[in-house]
Amino acid sequence: MATIDAFPASLGAKTQAVVETFDRYVVPNYKRYPVCLVRGSGSKVWDAEGNEYLDLFPGWGCNLLGHCPEPVVRAVQEQVAKLIHVPNTWYTEPQGEWARLLSERSFGGQAFFCNSGTEANEAAIKLVRLRTDGKRYKIVTFKGGFHGRTMGSVSATAQPKYHEGLGPMVAGFQYAPHGDLDAVEKLIDDQTGGILVEPILGEGGVVPAPEGFLQGLRRIADERDLLLVFDEVQCGCGRTGKWFGYQHFGVTPDVITLAKSLCAGIAGGAMLTTVELAKHLRPGMHAATFGGNPIAAAAGIAAIEMIERENLLDHVARIAEIFRERMEDLKSRCDVVRDVRVFGMMIGVELSIDGTAVVQECLEKHLLVNCTQGRVIRLLPAMTLSAAEVNDGCDRLSDAILQVASRS
Numbered sequence: 348m349a350t351i352d353a354f355p356a357s358l359g360a361k362t363q364a365v366v367e368t369f370d371r372y373v374v375p376n377y378k379r380y381p382v383c384l385v386r387g388s389g390s391k392v393w394d395a396e397g398n399e400y401l402d403l404f405p406g407w408g409c410n411l412l413g414h415c416p417e418p419v420v421r422a423v424q425e426q427v428a429k430l431i432h433v434p435n436t437w438y439t440e441p442q443g444e445w446a447r448l449l450s451e452r453s454f455g456g457q458a459f460f461c462n463s464g465t466e467a468n469e470a471a472i473k474l475v476r477l478r479t480d481g482k483r484y485k486i487v488t489f490k491g492g493f494h495g496r497t498m499g500s501v502s503a504t505a506q507p508k509y510h511e512g513l514g515p516m517v518a519g520f521q522y523a524p525h526g527d528l529d530a531v532e533k534l535i536d537d538q539t540g541g542i543l544v545e546p547i548l549g550e551g552g553v554v555p556a557p558e559g560f561l562q563g564l565r566r567i568a569d570e571r572d573l574l575l576v577f578d579e580v581q582c583g584c585g586r587t588g589k590w591f592g593y594q595h596f597g598v599t600p601d602v603i604t605l606a607k608s609l610c611a612g613i614a615g616g617a618m619l620t621t622v623e624l625a626k627h628l629r630p631g632m633h634a635a636t637f638g639g640n641p642i643a644a645a646a647g648i649a650a651i652e653m654i655e656r657e658n659l660l661d662h663v664a665r666i667a668e669i670f671r672e673r674m675e676d677l678k679s680r681c682d683v684v685r686d687v688r689v690f691g692m693m694i695g696v697e698l699s700i701d702g703t704a705v706v707q708e709c710l711e712k713h714l715l716v717n718c719t720q721g722r723v724i725r726l727l728p729a730m731t732l733s734a735a736e737v738n739d740g741c742d743r744l745s746d747a748i749l750q751v752a753s754r755s
């Protein structure tokens with residue numbers, strides 16, 4: 348059974364049956380907790396045995412507005428009864444409207460739609476290459492970054508563990524240490540066409556670009572005529588309390604890639620770029636059959652409208668402060684807490700001990716969190732989280748960390 352550790356000690360009958368079906372019929376490429384989730388609402392989720400959990404990592408960062416946010420559910424239900432899918436050879440109202448809303452909240456460019464983060468990055472990689480007819484195909488990326496699992500995006504991901512056993516990577520990616528502008532300058536030659544970076548590393552441990560780093564990349568990109576691409580698949584779409592991560596740093600990129608939160612739980616991805624650069628992704632050179640489909644568009648539009656109607660960008664900034672205070676307080680009392688990094692609803696608590704044991708302990712307390720890079724507890728909570736839920740979550744998380752710390 349490809350399940351993680353032993354929670355709960357014995358599986359309930361319903362869960363047992365589902366696990367057996369998976370064991371027989373589903374490719375075992377994921378480690379799964381022995382819990383079968385059946386229903387969710389806001390930041391609560393229930394398993395097949397009727398247990399309730401507080402979810403501070405809903406949908407691996409996709410469920411930006413929590414489980415089954417009512418306006419998104421309604422928009423999808425209405426759209427699915429009207430028009431589910433038509434190919435991109437036709438115009439549809441939702442796709443155009445969605446692109447307009449994204450453009451107006453970013454840098455006024457145009458959108459290419461796809462279905463996932465890795466696809467958004469593939470589009471950006473192609474755009475970089477197409478701009479110079481493939482002559483300047485090299486792209487500088489950063490150690491600790493994460494850009495996806497398709498061959499282009501995984502080649503862009505400068506983490507050896509994701510390359511193991513895959514043989515040759517796609518040519519042209521050059522890896523610099525995160526934050527090191529001198530290394531970037533040294534890597535650039537006359538075949539370099541772009542720089543790809545996450546403004547806040549997500550999978551890499553919730554690590555922001557160091558002071559001046561993105562400004563430096565912007566300067567280098569301008570001097571050397573390179574495209575500056577920001578992968579905002581994890582930090583974009585309002586999660587950090589601004590629409591896009593780059594807006595915290597005062598640096599405007601040429602391209603941003605979006606997915607995860609983009610449609611509040613429905614699959615969807617996008618690449619945004621300037622009108623001028625968009626021309627290079629010319630007809631026939633790139634496509635995504637399902638990209639920008641009416642369901643994803645309806646969900647994407649409903650998410651943006653809900654965030655604005657309910658003032659969730661401001662709300663996020665406020666409740667992020669509670670997380671910060673609570674986790675800083677824990678840090679002052681518990682020396683296994685090394686660092687607390689809070690960017691709205693993107694939170695990393697770096698420990699000096701193994702974080703997977705903490706995740707396990709949280710699960711026992713019916714709290715869902717994530718661990719990345721071995722020692723960073725990562726939370727990507729819903730923007731709709733209440734102050735009471737933050738405090739409840741911080742109580743359980745603090746207890747879990749203290750318990751694991753006392754055992755180690």
Ligand SMILES: *Cc1c(COP(=O)(O)O)cnc(C)c1O
Pocket residue numbers: 462463464465466493494495496545549550578579580581606607
């Ligand atoms: C998750 C992630 C991706 C990959 O997105 P998928 O939708 O899983 O393909 C790419 N970049 C970043 C920063 C991510 O967090």
